[in-house]
Structures are given as structure tokens and as C-alpha cells.
Amino acid sequence: MKRIAFLVLILLVKTDIYGQQFPFMEGYNMNPFSMSPAYAGLCNPKTVFVDYRSDWVGVEGGPVTYQLSYNDRLFKRVGIGGRFIYDMTDIFKQTIILGTYTYEVRLMKYHSLHLGLSAGMFRNSIDLAKYYSDPGFVADNVLLYGFQESKIKFATDFSALYRYRDIEAGILFSNVMFGSARYNSSDIAYKPTKNYLVNLSYNYNFDRFWALKPFVMLRGGQNYPVQLELASQISYDKSYWGTAVFRTGGVWGLGLGGEIIKGVLLNYSYNFSSNVSLNSFGSHQVTLGVRLTELGSSNQKTGIKHK
Numbered sequence: 001m002k003r004i005a006f007l008v009l010i011l012l013v014k015t016d017i018y019g020q021q022f023p024f025m026e027g028y029n030m031n032p033f034s035m036s037p038a039y040a041g042l043c044n045p046k047t048v049f050v051d052y053r054s055d056w057v058g059v060e061g062g063p064v065t066y067q068l069s070y071n072d073r074l075f076k077r078v079g080i081g082g083r084f085i086y087d088m089t090d091i092f093k094q095t096i097i098l099g100t101y102t103y104e105v106r107l108m109k110y111h112s113l114h115l116g117l118s119a120g121m122f123r124n125s126i127d128l129a130k131y132y133s134d135p136g137f138v139a140d141n142v143l144l145y146g147f148q149e150s151k152i153k154f155a156t157d158f159s160a161l162y163r164y165r166d167i168e169a170g171i172l173f174s175n176v177m178f179g180s181a182r183y184n185s186s187d188i189a190y191k192p193t194k195n196y197l198v199n200l201s202y203n204y205n206f207d208r209f210w211a212l213k214p215f216v217m218l219r220g221g222q223n224y225p226v227q228l229e230l231a232s233q234i235s236y237d238k239s240y241w242g243t244a245v246f247r248t249g250g251v252w253g254l255g256l257g258g259e260i261i262k263g264v265l266l267n268y269s270y271n272f273s274s275n276v277s278l279n280s281f282g283s284h285q286v287t288l289g290v291r292l293t294e295l296g297s298s299n300q301k302t303g304i305k306h307k
Contacts, residue, residue, distance in 0.1 A: 012113075015269070016064070018304075019064070022138075022230050023086070024053075024286075025051055025065065025067060025285065026245075026253070026255070026269045026285050027049075027051060027255075027267050027269060027285060027287035028215075029213070029215075029231075029233045029241065029243055029257075029267070030044070030163075030241075030257060030267045030289060031043070031044060031047075031048075031049045031051075031069065031266055031287060031289060033049075033069060033071045033081055033083075033100075034049065034051065034067065034069055035172075035199060035217075036097075036159045036161060036170050036172045036197065036199060037100040037102065037116040037117075037118045037157060037159045037172070038102055038116035038159035038160055038161035038170055038172070039071070039072065039079075039102075039113065039114075039116075039161060039170075040071040040072075040080060040081035040100045040101075040102045040112045040116060041071055041073035041078070041079020041080065041081070041102060041113070042073075042079065042161075043070045044071075044265075044289060044291070045071060045073045045266075046072050046291060046292050046293050047070070047071075047289050047290065047291045047292065048069075048070050048289065048290050049067075049068070049069045049070070049287060049288070049289045049290065050066075050067070050068055050287070050288045050289075051065070051066065051067040051068075051069075051095055051285065051286070051287045051288075052064075052065075052066055052285065052286050053065040053067075053283065053284070053285040053286075054283065054284050054285075055283045056282075056283070057282040057283065057284065058282065059088075060226075061089065061090030061091070062089070062090075063087065063088065063089040064087070064088045064089075065085065065086070065087045065088075066085070066086045066087075067083060067085045067086075068083070068084040069083045069084070069086065070082055071100070073224075073242070075147070076104075077103055077104040077105075077106075078101070078102065078103055078104075079101070079102035079103075079104070079114070079116075079162075080099075080100060080101055080102070081099070081100040082097075082098065082099050082100065083096070083097070083098045083100070083118075084096070084097050084258055085097075085098075085145065085149060087277060091126050091127045091128075092124065092125070092126055093124070093125045094122060094123065094124045094125070095122065095123050095128075095156065096118045096120065096121075096122045096123075097119065097121055098118045098119065098120035098155065098157070099118065099119060099120055100116055100117070100118040101116070101117050101118075102114050102115060102116040103115050103188075110164055110165050111163070111164050111232050112162075112163045112263075113160065113161070113162055113163075114160065114161040114162075114163070115159075115160050116158070116159040116160070116161070117156070117157075117158060117159075118156060118157045118158075119154070119155070119156045119217055120154075120155055120156075120207075121153065121155060121223060121249070122153055122155045123153070144242075157172060157173060157175070158172070158173045159171065159172040159173070159176040163267065165282075166202055166203040166204070167200075167201075167202050168199070168200070168201045168202075169198075169199070169200045169201075169213070169281045170198070170199045170200075171196065171197070171198050171199075172196060172197040172198075172199075173194070173195075173196050174194070174196070174197070175193060175194045175195055175221075180211070182216075184251060193221055193222040193223050193224070194221055195219065195220065195221025195222065195224075196220055196221055197217060197218070197219050198217065198218040199215065199216070199217045199218075200215070200216045200217075201213055201214065201215045201216070202214060209236055209237050210234070210235070210236055211234070211235050211238070212232065212233070212234050212235075213232070213233045213234075213235070214230075214232045214233075215229070215230070215231040215232065215233070216228075216229070216230060216231075217229040226246065227247055227248050227249065227276070228248045229246070229247045229248075230245070230246045230247075231243060231244065231245040231246075232244050239258055239259045240255075240257070240258035240259070241255075241256075241257055241258060242255065242256050242257075243255035243256075243257075243269070245269075245271070247271075247274070249275070250273050250274040250275040251271055251272070251273050251274075252271065252272055252273075252274060253269060253270060253271040253272070253283075254269070254270055255267060255268060255269040255270070256268055257287075259288070262294060263290065263291040263293075263294035264288070264289070265287075265288070265289035265290075265291070266270035266286075266287070266288055266289075267287040267289075268284075268285070268286055268287075269284070269285040269287075270282065270284055270285075271283035271284065
């Protein structure tokens with residue numbers, strides 16, 4: 001199979017490359033901070049999360065993403081957090097580091113609004129030399145640039161989350177930045193696309209042990225179509241859970257997770273597309289969380305914590 005980044009050669013005609021700056025991650029049922037920075041300090045504070053995600057398994061050069069994140073409650077109404085993301089897709093690589101600050105506004109009893117701002121840097125690189133040595137492609141002057149690394153650029157995102165009892169509704173605007181990232185020795189420019197995410201969820205408790213939480217998410221943005229995601233999580237004793245996901249485009253998913261030992265959380269997600277062969281497409285994600293304040297403690301399980 002031809003390498004998936006063959007399309008890059010078409011884009012390079014204009015010497016501009018467009019990308020989705022912040023890679024997609026699941027596991028938001030356990031770590032909603034990875035979905036929206038407005039959750040900083042609300043769910044599983046003082047917990048370090050490590051994510052590994054592999055997309056398009058069976059396709060050479062498919063995306064692979066690593067993420068390290070942490071969030072905490074600094075003061076009564078202030079949350080903080082940080083994310084380190086390293087993403088690889090064939091000849092593209094990008095590194096993102098973001099710090100987050102959130103502030104809670106109490107509107108009235110049971111109603112609150114959480115406003116989040118993230119700021120940091122990103123750097124993108126592209127290895128054109130991989131194609132220059134490939135006999136399946138015709139030599140082109142643009143390929144002679146070889147390995148290219150962009151200058152470090154400033155990146156931000158804005159988010160807001162409304163909470164009323166067990167209802168949560170939020171919106172995120174990401175890739176809000178200034179200008180394009182120019183590469184070190186060529187005319188190529190990398191332009192992260194601006195995008196948004198809207199999320200809505202409701203936690204319904206059947207009894208003291210069992211709960212059901214449906215999610216609705218809408219993603220969209222510059223240069224790519226709107227995607228609807230419907231998901232549902234069923235949990236037992238706030239310590240073990242299973243998830244089911246459907247996304248427009250024929251993508252289905254299942255997940256399973258829980259607190260495997262005191263203070264250690266583990267979640268696995270698998271996605272597949274009903275439009276292609278299962279042995280040539282699939283996405284796997286493993287999320288590991290370590291609660292720094294509870295690891296090794298003898299207290300009873302507390303499940304996914306919400307402040």
C-alpha cells in the first residue's frame with residue numbers, strides 16, 4: 001500500500017500544510033480534562049494520566065499519539081493543569097505543551113460556569129527525505145529539503161463548562177494562534193486549523209452502585225466536516241465501567257476500565273470502522289492514571305472524583 005502521506009505531495013504544490021493541531025483522544029470518561037481544559041481541577045484532581053493511542057492499525061504510517069497530563073484544584077474556585085502531547089503521522093511529527101488555568105463562577109445554587117484558558121507552544125516537523133529515497137515516487141525538488149522542523153509557535157485554546165447537578169455542557173475552541181509555523185530551511189509553512197468541540201452529558205444514578213452516563217459530542221472546524229459522537233458509560237460503584245461509542249462516518253467503539261488497584265486507574269478503548277475491513281483499520285488507546293494522594297492508602301474506593 002502506498003504510504004498514507006502521499007497526499008502531502010499535492011498539498012506541497014502550494015507550500016502550505018494544514019493540520020489538526022490537537023490530536024484526538026478518548027478516555028474522557030476517566031479523564032475529561034483531556035477532552036476540555038475547563039475540567040481542570042474538577043475530575044480526578046492530583047492524578048497523573050498517561051495515554052497511548054494508535055489509529056488506522058494496518059495502514060503504514062498511521063497516527064500514533066502519546067499524552068501526559070495532570071490537573072489539580074489550586075484554590076476553592078481555581079483549577080490548573082498541564083498537557084504534553086507527542087503525535088506522529090507518517091512523515092509528520094508534532095510536539096505540544098500547554099498549561100491550563102480555570103476559574104469557577106457560581107451563578108446560583110447548583111449552577112456553575114467554569115472558564116478555561118490554555119496557553120503554550122507547539123513545534124511541527126516533516127521528514128520529506130523518506131520519499132526522496134522511495135523508488136515508488138518521482139524525484140521532486142521539494143523532497144530535497146529533507147528533514148524540516150518548524151519554529152516554536154505560541155498556541156492557545158479557550159473553553160467553558162456549565163454544570164447543573166448531574167448535567168454538564170461545554171464548548172472548546174482550539175488552535176487559536178497567531179500566524180503559520182515556518183520551517184527552518186524551506187518555503188513550506190504549517191497552518192494548524194482552528195476547530196471546536198461541543199459536549200453534553202448527564203449522569204443518572206440507578207442506585208448507590210450503578211450509574212449510566214450518556215455523552216453527546218460535536219466536533220468541527222476549518223477544512224474538515226462536522227462529526228457527531230454518541231457515547232454511553234455504565235459504571236459500578238464508581239470504580240469499574242464499560243463504554244460504547246458511535247461516530248458519524250461508521251466508526252464504532254468499545255471501552256473497559258476501572259481502578260485495578262488502590263489509586264491506579266486503567267482504561268482501554270477500541271474503535272473500528274464498519275466501512276472498511278477490520279484487519280486494515282482500527283484504533284487502540286490505553287490510558288493509565290495514578291492518583292498521587294491515594295496510591296498505597298487504605299481508604300475505601302472513591303471512584304472518579306468530582307470536586
